[in-house]
Amino acid sequence: NAGVTQTPKFQVLKTGQSMTLQCAQDMNHNSMYWYRQDPGMGLRLIYYSASEGTTDKGEVPNGYNVSRLNKREFSLRLESAAPSQTSVYFCASKLGASNQPQHFGDGTRLSIL
Amino acid sequence: RKEVEQDPGPFNVPEGATVAFNCTYSNSASQSFFWYRQDCRKEPKLLMSVYSSGNEDGRFTAQLNRASQYISLLIRDSKLSDSATYLCVVNRGSSSASKIIFGSGTRLSIRP
Numbered sequence: 614n615a616g617v618t619q620t621p622k623f624q625v626l627k628t629g630q631s632m633t634l635q636c637a638q639d640m641n642h643n644s645m646y647w648y649r650q651d652p653g654m655g656l657r658l659i660y661y662s663a664s665e666g667t668t669d670k671g672e673v674p675n676g677y678n679v680s681r682l683n684k685r686e687f688s689l690r691l692e693s694a695a696p697s698q699t700s701v702y703f704c705a706s707k708l709g710a711s712n713q714p715q716h717f718g719d720g721t722r723l724s725i726l
Numbered sequence: 727r728k729e730v731e732q733d734p735g736p737f738n739v740p741e742g743a744t745v746a747f748n749c750t751y752s753n754s755a756s757q758s759f760f761w762y763r764q765d766c767r768k769e770p771k772l773l774m775s776v777y778s779s780g781n782e783d784g785r786f787t788a789q790l791n792r793a794s795q796y797i798s799l800l801i802r803d804s805k806l807s808d809s810a811t812y813l814c815v816v817n818r819g820s821s822s823a824s825k826i827i828f829g830s831g832t833r834l835s836i837r838p
Contacts, residue, residue: 646826654830655813655828655829655830655831656770656813656828658826701767703769703770711757711758711817712757712758712775712817714760714772714775714815715772715815715826716772717769717770717771718769719768719769720768720769722767
């Protein structure tokens with residue numbers, strides 16, 4: 614009963630390092646999303662993939678890239694990490710229909726020193 | 727003005743009380759609506775969808791008022807475990823994620 618799985622759960626990076634956050638879902642969902650949430654703030658959409666083979670920018674895409682590897686997997690890459698990217702990152706997925714809710718992974722807590 | 731607005735709270739109510747939150751949305755093309763709860767440092771979890779005719783799930787009742795463009799969540803007989811942040815989510819009717827809008831959340835604290 615995995616749902617949406619994110620790895621790693623915690624990561625500390627130095628400024629300028631790169632890393633990839635992994636997300637996989639086993640619910641056969643079409644759409645996948647990456648959000649960031651800063652302390653005391655709401656969710657902000659970074660990138661999304663409406664279906665396999667497509668990706669689009671969200672509200673705050675700068676400094677990030679994504680890959681929709683297949684229907685199950687959607688990764689988020691930080692090419693050169695900056696302290697401003699310290700945040701909790703959530704991956705979500707949903708069926709394509711507009712009346713379906715999103716389901717979230719349990720997050721990756723990322724600190725950039 | 728934000729497209730989806732919620733009173734940030736915090737609402738601090740005694741156990742057993744009834745509490746209600748509203749969430750207003752500005753785009754009349756919005757089609758589907760949800761309430762999520764988020765515990766501190768955890769992921770948002772779906773609490774319930776909101777249907778046009780209103781719907782109930784145990785102690786929780788959700789209502790939609792399209793004319794006034796708001797949705798509401800009523801919690802009866804509140805429990806300590808209801809303490810969380812409640813997020814209002816509005817979908818403007820496309821599978822495109824850019825039309826899924828999250829409110830900033832309403833904090834609820836239930837005291838013994």
